[in-house]
Amino acid sequence: MPKLTTLNVSHDDSASTGSFGTAGSPPPVFDLSHLRFPSLSSIRMSHASTTPTPALASQLRFLEMKSGIAGASLQLPLEPFLATLGSFAQLQKLSLTRCFAAPNDRSTGVPPVARPPLIASRLTDLAIEDYPSSIGRIMSELVVPSSTNVFLRGNARGATVALCWSSFRAMLPHDLQRMDILSACKSIEVTVTRRACRVYGSTKGGGDHTSPGMTLELETDFCHTQDHAAHPNAPTARRYILSFLLSALEEIFPSSKTVTYLKIHGPVGAVAADDWINALSPLDNLRHLIVDDEYLVEFPDRLLDCLRAQPVEPRGSPPLCPSLDSLELYGDLDFEEEGMAQLERIIATLQWRRQNEGITTLRVLNVELFSTVALPVQALEHYRREFYRLTFKSGCFLEVRVSPLHGRTRA
Secondary structure: OOOOOEEEEEOOOOOOOOOOOOOOOOOOEEOOOOOOOOOOOEEEEEOOEEOOOHHHHOOOOEEEEEOOOOOOOOOEOHHHHHHHHOOOOOOOEEEEEOOEOOOOOOOOOOOOOOOOOEEOOOOOEEEEEEOHHHHHHHHOOEEEOOOOEEEEEEEOOOOOHHHHHHHHHHOOOOOHHHEHHHHOOOEEEEEEOOOOEEEEEEOOOOOOOOOOEEEEEEEOOOOOOOOOOOOOOHHHHHHHHHHHHHHOHHHHOOOHHHOOEEEEEEOHHHOOHHHHHHHHOOOOOOOEEEEEEOOOOOOOHHHHHHHOOOOOOOOOOOOOOOOOOEEEEEEEOOHHHHOOHHHHHHHHHHHHHHHOOOOOOOOEEEEEEEEOOOOOHHHHHHHHHHHHHHOOOOEEEEEEEEOOOOOOOOO
């Protein structure tokens, strides 16, 4: 078939069901020779696969292989694919979904074979969903430009909370410099909720999600619980996972000087001061910070304490986020227990930062909180005036909504 350029294969085997890494019957594996398909440049396979030879790989521009069955894997050996990966010189799009067999103890953490990586200069889209260590070994064979849109999703079902952080790191190449986007991100978003466990980075500012971007996502027993029975320790586990990710952001994004936008979505009230400091201290050029509690039932008290504190070490260090000019807070105001203490904390932070030289006065301050009881109108007006006085005035917003603790949502 010398003129065939595109091959689409969809194998329907309704009996093939099972957990991740198992299937009812093996999916077919096609032997494709470049001699028979000299013009073939695009392959799409669902519940079917092929292991391209180096000659065939050298002519492909698009490769998509997926198991096609939820929770099942194609069970391909990883090593032959890694050995061929360097031949995909023309590749523009690569999508691999649950393709490879589960790594064994010997293959986990195996250092990369001493071979030159593929300089994937033409690659525009890269998506891999598999075991974290398998994803990392593939990424270690590539040099991915910052113009590539990258989506990596690791299966961490059964992993402990501590292993969830190492699973994030395992999806990245051994040499982080092989992913240019990690050093070029302007926006970072960290999400740890019942629906997602994700880190997103973009070369665009202001939370822009247009390509290119980089998504690191984990499927865990503590998140994605809408399709699975909830783990009994899921809420507590998510608190630890969020803290782990914040304290180690610099290990994912080594060039933090480019970051101007950071959004945190999850159980923010549980984040310790040291973890806030570890996350924010490298971000000297951060301008926009959004902190959004998942269920709107907690308040980031420790964050505000950190934003108005002079770091102890090293001596002479500037306050956290000296360039910050936009702050958004979404959570709970526990009026019955603490009265106006949380609003007073915000005022104290604004006053401290305004009085210290070298710190930008906030241009935007959005505070949207929930309370189980209504606050006095005069008190709210007082704090609105204080916000107005301590910022650049035009971008202030304070709202406290009355709502029970359960079922809170933001419009």
